[in-house]
Amino acid sequence: MASWGNLQPLSPEFYSLLRHGLFLVLFLHLLFLGFLVGGSTVSLLLNFLGKEKRDPSYLRFSQELMRTVLISKSALFIFGLVPLLLVWFVYARVLFVASPLPWQFWAVILAVLTLGFVLLFLYRQARERTLELFPMTAAAGAAGLLAVILAFFLFSAGYGILFNPAKLPLLQKQIRFFLSWNAVVKFLLFLAFFFGMTGGLILLLCGRSAEGGEGMNAGYRGLVHRFGANLAILATFVLPVFLLLDLVTLPEIALSAEVFVFSAAVLLLSLAVCLTLFLSDGKGKGGPGGRVVFLFVLIFLAILLHDDAAVGNAYQDRIAFLTMQKAAVTAEAGKEAHREESASAEKTETDAGQVVFEKICAGCHRFDIRVVGPPLNERVPTYGGDVEKLKAFIRAPVKVNPGYPSMPKLGLPEEEIDAVARYLIAHVKEETSK
């Protein structure tokens, strides 16, 4: 199995670039996918409503909707599939310790999503040819829609892991830990948003290309408007509930004042959508479509900012760790360069010992003076050059002089103990013979 584990740690800047990049890609991808899912669902639904009510406007609306949703194959590829590959890459890097989800997981999502797109495209083309609805056409559409929704559900489950770093070690043991309540809530939250967005877009884009007499045109437009408005209002009523559930199910470490503020923003914007739709009822020629879509884009932005902040909180320590690690690496590189300049002739074994000394021992010991522990030029000669005896002490220190704090057991690997003991004896001999 391919593994993304053991990747090089990232610089904090690159890390935040990836994180914010992830949310930018999601912004484009999910807006596109949202309209696709919402529009296809409504189109399929309209078929059945049209059949029941024997009203051709429903079927025409269904046809027009699919034409709007699936503009072209290249749009499907660029906004539907490419972002997913990018997300895959970003995801693996963000969780740099080891990507908890094997590549097969992402491959399945990609395959299911592609299948869904193909089926929906077939449905659209069949819809284009005739207003009549054949069972096969409807089945292809429904199967395509289900495939896209399934792929999105799997995607949400993977997305949910981003908010809960505590899950990573568990996931490495058993893959079934990838599902969480938070992921399910996020899936439903996004779905609710998808339908609201679709409602707005229906108000904005549809109902213009109707053919036929004036009276029929007005009826058709009324139908489209009613549908779009109802969808948008329904979504804005459902959204806040899932938002609350999201706050309940998010791990506590992912929460912060920012997360709550963005949640409140989503709530206020939802209220604004409702008010826009209620107040504009019947008034104005242009209709509320533009404003509603704009508000929904803002809602989505707030949702993603909320998620971005939550991921930042959850990974706060990891980011701090990366920053510290980078500082340490820079300092180490500086020391390394200095060391290379000063002593290039020294034996490699002593070099290794010196590295251990500077990394571990130098916190408390110097050769010439007392720091936390005693000066080594005094202590090391008492071993009389016996490396094994010195190694035994480093392995398990005991208190010798009550005037000093006891030395901690350092738990170094055996080769480091050996290297540092040899280095100390050689170095002290050199120092004292000066």
Next chain:
Amino acid sequence: MIAYFGVVFLAMAGLAVAWQQAGLSPDQPIAFPHTIHVSKLSLPCNFCHIYVDISRHAGGPPVEKCMSCHKSIATEREEIRKLTRYYEEKRPIEWNRVYSLPDHVYFSHKRHVKAGLDCSECHGMVGAMKKIRRVGSLKMGWCVSCHRARGAPRDCATCHQ
């Protein structure tokens, strides 16, 4: 409609207050930086938490232990002055608990250490925290999912004795 959104807003505010009250990262009497002691000096956790592998409780260091180094290190800093005052007045430092379990839960650090768990699995990257914050929920589900993943016992009496 307004009422509906109002209710949701109130519920959200309630959650915010509850989160605030949960106190994931309480202030401490001395701003002890784990960053320096764990990451920079590479002190092992049990250097200070001396009971972690021999008792239920991990324990903190006695003030003497801090002073054994801080008699001579960074004595001019405000936080170390505070520490010295505690030492001279022979008062214990009353640290605020970050991780605490209810009384009906039996938890032993010793067992978890002996089972080979790394401290960071429950306590996160302590070495990167200037101020300690609780990273796990400490709810039963949190314990159980780890027990399940590692095949540790899940009998009720394991934790509720």
